[in-house]
Amino acid sequence: MTTTATNRQVILKERPVGIPQARHFEIVERPVPQLAPGTVRVRNIFLSVEPAMRGWVNAVGNYSEPVAIGAVMRSFAAGVVQASNVAHLPVGTWVTGMFGWQDHAVVLPEEIGRIVEERDLPLSLSLGVLGINGAAAHYGLTRIGRPNPGETVVVSTAAGAVGSCVGQIARILGCRAVGITGGEAKRRLCLDTFHFDEAVDYKAPDFEEALARVCAGGVDVYFDNTAGPISDAVLKRLNRGARVVVCGTASIANWDPPPLGPRVERHLLVKRASMQGFVIFDHKECEQEAFQQIASWLREGKLCHVEEILDGIEHAPDAIAGLYRGENLGKRLIQIGDITST
Amino acid sequence: MTTTATNRQVILKERPVGIPQARHFEIVERPVPQLAPGTVRVRNIFLSVEPAMRGWVNAVGNYSEPVAIGAVMRSFAAGVVQASNVAHLPVGTWVTGMFGWQDHAVVLPEEIGRIVEERDLPLSLSLGVLGINGAAAHYGLTRIGRPNPGETVVVSTAAGAVGSCVGQIARILGCRAVGITGGEAKRRLCLDTFHFDEAVDYKAPDFEEALARVCAGGVDVYFDNTAGPISDAVLKRLNRGARVVVCGTASIANWDPPPLGPRVERHLLVKRASMQGFVIFDHKECEQEAFQQIASWLREGKLCHVEEILDGIEHAPDAIAGLYRGENLGKRLIQIGDITST
Numbered sequence: 113m114t115t116t117a118t119n120r121q122v123i124l125k126e127r128p129v130g131i132p133q134a135r136h137f138e139i140v141e142r143p144v145p146q147l148a149p150g151t152v153r154v155r156n157i158f159l160s161v162e163p164a165m166r167g168w169v170n171a172v173g174n175y176s177e178p179v180a181i182g183a184v185m186r187s188f189a190a191g192v193v194q195a196s197n198v199a200h201l202p203v204g205t206w207v208t209g210m211f212g213w214q215d216h217a218v219v220l221p222e223e224i225g226r227i228v229e230e231r232d233l234p235l236s237l238s239l240g241v242l243g244i245n246g247a248a249a250h251y252g253l254t255r256i257g258r259p260n261p262g263e264t265v266v267v268s269t270a271a272g273a274v275g276s277c278v279g280q281i282a283r284i285l286g287c288r289a290v291g292i293t294g295g296e297a298k299r300r301l302c303l304d305t306f307h308f309d310e311a312v313d314y315k316a317p318d319f320e321e322a323l324a325r326v327c328a329g330g331v332d333v334y335f336d337n338t339a340g341p342i343s344d345a346v347l348k349r350l351n352r353g354a355r356v357v358v359c360g361t362a363s364i365a366n367w368d369p370p371p372l373g374p375r376v377e378r379h380l381l382v383k384r385a386s387m388q389g390f391v392i393f394d395h396k397e398c399e400q401e402a403f404q405q406i407a408s409w410l411r412e413g414k415l416c417h418v419e420e421i422l423d424g425i426e427h428a429p430d431a432i433a434g435l436y437r438g439e440n441l442g443k444r445l446i447q448i449g450d451i452t453s454t
Numbered sequence: 455m456t457t458t459a460t461n462r463q464v465i466l467k468e469r470p471v472g473i474p475q476a477r478h479f480e481i482v483e484r485p486v487p488q489l490a491p492g493t494v495r496v497r498n499i500f501l502s503v504e505p506a507m508r509g510w511v512n513a514v515g516n517y518s519e520p521v522a523i524g525a526v527m528r529s530f531a532a533g534v535v536q537a538s539n540v541a542h543l544p545v546g547t548w549v550t551g552m553f554g555w556q557d558h559a560v561v562l563p564e565e566i567g568r569i570v571e572e573r574d575l576p577l578s579l580s581l582g583v584l585g586i587n588g589a590a591a592h593y594g595l596t597r598i599g600r601p602n603p604g605e606t607v608v609v610s611t612a613a614g615a616v617g618s619c620v621g622q623i624a625r626i627l628g629c630r631a632v633g634i635t636g637g638e639a640k641r642r643l644c645l646d647t648f649h650f651d652e653a654v655d656y657k658a659p660d661f662e663e664a665l666a667r668v669c670a671g672g673v674d675v676y677f678d679n680t681a682g683p684i685s686d687a688v689l690k691r692l693n694r695g696a697r698v699v700v701c702g703t704a705s706i707a708n709w710d711p712p713p714l715g716p717r718v719e720r721h722l723l724v725k726r727a728s729m730q731g732f733v734i735f736d737h738k739e740c741e742q743e744a745f746q747q748i749a750s751w752l753r754e755g756k757l758c759h760v761e762e763i764l765d766g767i768e769h770a771p772d773a774i775a776g777l778y779r780g781e782n783l784g785k786r787l788i789q790i791g792d793i794t795s796t
Contacts, residue, residue, distance in 0.1 A: 336719065361723060370716040370721075372715060372716060374713075374714060374715075375681060375713055376712075377678065377700050377703050377729075377731070378681070378706070378709045378712060380731035381702070381703060381733070382733075384732055384736060387722055387729045388727070388730075389721075389723035389726050389727055389728070390723075391724075394726060
């Protein structure tokens with residue numbers, strides 16, 4: 113592993129309105145933090161980049177306090193315990209948690225999100241299919257979407273970390289999976305790698321017609337990662353009793369004030385349909401079941417994942433904006449160390 | 455009972471766009487229909503007037519086929535069996551069903567919605583608190599809203615047949631009931647007769663401030679009978695885990711195309727909230743429990759009802775438009791006969 117004499121940190125420099133851009137961050141070098149009693153020092157190997165991080169830096173009401181100006185950017189990271197004052201977290205333990213966009217984090221045991229037990233699988237997966245992306249896909253689909261075999265499950269951002277997992281779990285559960293994604297490369301990824309039954313490109317001029325064609329029998333579950341016009345098109349095709357799982361709103365740059373869209377009440381009433389939002393952090397108790405199932409599916413080759421690993425912390429400041437530009441293929445990570453030399 | 459030599463019928467003359475007005479109907483006189491084998495003839499005493507009847511005459515996709523031009527206006531009615539070829543439905547039985555806006559209906563036993571057993575209570579109630587209004591209030595609140603004691607339940611069209619029942623059941627269940635209604639007379643009705651904890655007038659210039667004041671602790675259940683700007687104001691105040699019950703859309707005159715409103719996805723996500731539509735006709739199996747409870751509450755004086763009874767079938771053509779003008783106080787009915795002389 114690259115040893116760093118200092119602790120490089122990505123700091124929030126100013127508060128963005130809407131999507132955070134590279135200019136809102138700066139990289140600083142600080143001393144490596146000292147181990148205190150009862151803590152461990154984690155050497156981060158992978159930093160996560162999530163659409164949700166947009167919300168973490170915005171001042172508008174959200175599910176967590178906004179990151180303070182001058183603070184290390186909040187983020188999931190996966191790393192290795194490098195120094196320890198905690199008996200059950202010896203040096204070498206693989207861990208994930210909200211360690212932030214930095215090389216090193218000194219944390220209390222209760223700040224460890226998870227000890228990664230699946231050491232036969234790459235550590236990076238613990239930020240994707242074996243992290244909140246997989247947990248969100250599994251929880252949202254199975255607990256809120258509750259699909260029955262033979263039903264049609266539509267998911268937006270289908271080539272992304274959550275969406276690709278939703279589509280594959282839907283198929284494992286015996287459903288027909290329809291992915292919505294942007295551009296032909298991602299559409300091919302959905303069909304060829306993630307094996308969706310159908311995939312449509314929302315950027316194509318015939319998007320609505322294509323969606324109608326592949327959802328001729330209607331939509332039973334819609335796993336919504338985008339909101340906006342993509343969702344408006346899906347909502348028109350709901351079947352009676354349909355469930356809409358509201359997991360993300362990636363297509364809306366700014367919610368202050370909320371943008372206008374076609375009212376949904378009549379769809380919900382006439383179709384006896386439901387829309388329900390969830391935040392995966394509320395459902396820690398469901399993680400273990402989700403990760404056990406997903407790890408099995410990964411080992412059996414039933415579930416594929418795609419990662420896009422940016423090399424070096426200097427890619428962090430622009431990484432969220434890049435997600436919203438739709439430039440990533442699969443789960444976006446930043447690698448800032450090398451696990452083999454830990 | 456007034457005996458009519460002929461059968462007066464209110465016919466749909468032309469198809470309205472939006473709210474049906476008096477000019478869309480005409481009253482005709484036809485012969486009293488003959489009793490056929492296996493049928494009963496019902497003398498209608500009360501005809502119902504529901505907001506939902508707007509949808510039944512519109513061509514836009516809905517939960518039932520639109521009423522044909524030239525056909526009797528579809529409606530609930532309560533009446534008395536006047537002639538019978540069916541053993542278990544003797545002359546004198548009180549019944550409700552989709553008998554239409556007319557004096558007489560010859561129907562098969564399976565077309566009888568319900569035999570009214572509560573003969574100690576007025577027959578008219580079987581079209582209101584002991585009919586679909588009460589059933590919708592009970593089902594929507596208890597099965598979808600699922601309020602816990604101490605929670606705040608907000609209901610729109612609070613002085614109406616469904617809304618007033620929702621507010622009173624919420625209080626019986628130990629909740630705080632907040633009603634939204636139009637005008638000071640209806641606001642007083644909510645407070646003085648239906649004993650809501652708070653009531654606000656959506657027509658008042660300070661509606662949003664008043665709502666904020668009476669919902670300072672947020673909204674746990676919103677029973678939505680209106681959609682539109684009233685609902686937009688309530689959705690801003692949802693508590694975490696709130697349930698929005700979509701029962702009606704009275705404030706929207708035309709859904710073709712759906713009007714624009716602030717997008718709801720972010721509220722649902724950040725508040726981990728749900729919105730769910732229902733149509734009470736799907737839940738016949740829950741009626742008996744609802745009516746037994748409501749009848750008990752009525753007899754114990756725990757639940758009040760207010761009716762506005764229009765006298766004579768000539769009031770029918772304008773009666774739906776009047777509902778949407780907000781001119782009724784309580785459940786609107788049309789009386790076209792007299793039960794005592796049956």
